[in-house]
Amino acid sequence: MAIERTFSILKPDATRRNLTGAVNAKIEQAGLRIVAQKRVHMTRGQAETFYSVHSARPFFGELVESMISGPVVVQVLEGENAIKTYRDVMGATNPANADAGTIRKEFAVSVGENTVHGSDAPETAAIEIAQWFAGNEIVG
Ligand code: CMP
Numbered sequence: 333m334a335i336e337r338t339f340s341i342l343k344p345d346a347t348r349r350n351l352t353g354a355v356n357a358k359i360e361q362a363g364l365r366i367v368a369q370k371r372v373h374m375t376r377g378q379a380e381t382f383y384s385v386h387s388a389r390p391f392f393g394e395l396v397e398s399m400i401s402g403p404v405v406v407q408v409l410e411g412e413n414a415i416k417t418y419r420d421v422m423g424a425t426n427p428a429n430a431d432a433g434t435i436r437k438e439f440a441v442s443v444g445e446n447t448v449h450g451s452d453a454p455e456t457a458a459i460e461i462a463q464w465f466a467g468n469e470i471v472g
Contacts, residue, residue, distance in 0.1 A: 336414040337367070337470075338451045339460035344402035345445035347371070352405050355448060358435050359409060362421040368408035368470040374400050382463060391444065398444050406464045409450075410472050415457055418450040 340359070342352050356366060374382070379399040386392050409418055423434025427446055430437035440446040451457035461470070 335410065335412060336454070336457075337408055337410050337461065338414040338418050338457045339449075339464070340407040340409050340418060340451075341399075341449040342405035342407070343445065343447055343449065344398065344400075344404055345441050346439065346447045347403045347405065349439075351439055351447070355435055355439065358421055358438075359407075359418070362411075362417055364409040364411040364414055364417060364421075365472070366407055367410045367472045368465050369405060370464075370469075371403050371405050372464075373403045376400055378463075382460070394444055408461055408465060408470050415451055415454065419452070422448050422450050 342355050346352055346355055359366060376396060379396045380387070383392065383395055383399070386395060389395075411417055421435060423430030423436035423440075425436075425446060426443040427436040427440035428443075430440070435448050436446050451460050
């Protein structure tokens with residue numbers, strides 16, 4: 333199986349509740365390696381750019397407000413099948429539909445405050461990683 337990288341965000345609801353270590357433990361228990369990580373407070377422009385694919389959705393304004401409401405931790409995760417592995421450990425977008433043991437089932441507040449983001453495909457992973465990290469900040 334191919335070693336892959338994916339992009340992750342520990343969202344403001346996670347930093348606000350001091351859950352970054354608990355979420356990182358879940359990530360590492362799933363066999364993923366955190367090969368880059370930094371804590372940032374997104375600007376409105378950065379959040380709008382990051383989520384531009386959702387700009388026509390009714391929840392876009394709420395999503396941007398939520399993402400700039402506090403610091404986030406942006407990460408690059410590496411491992412076998414990292415994109416799917418991380419999506420499996422995150423659980424469904426809406427925590428009400430997430431399986432037991434997943435990050436969102438255990439920690440998420442709501443669909444808007446769902447604790448983590450993970451890339452959905454290799455192309456988006458590459459774009460998302462490049463928005464937040466220079467190549468020499470990723471140490472595998
Ligand atoms: P994420 O994986 O970061 O990708 C887009 C985000 O939009 C998603 O997680 C949710 O936090 C958010 N989102 C999706 N659907 C809704 C919704 N119906 N209401 C509010 N936020 C939503």
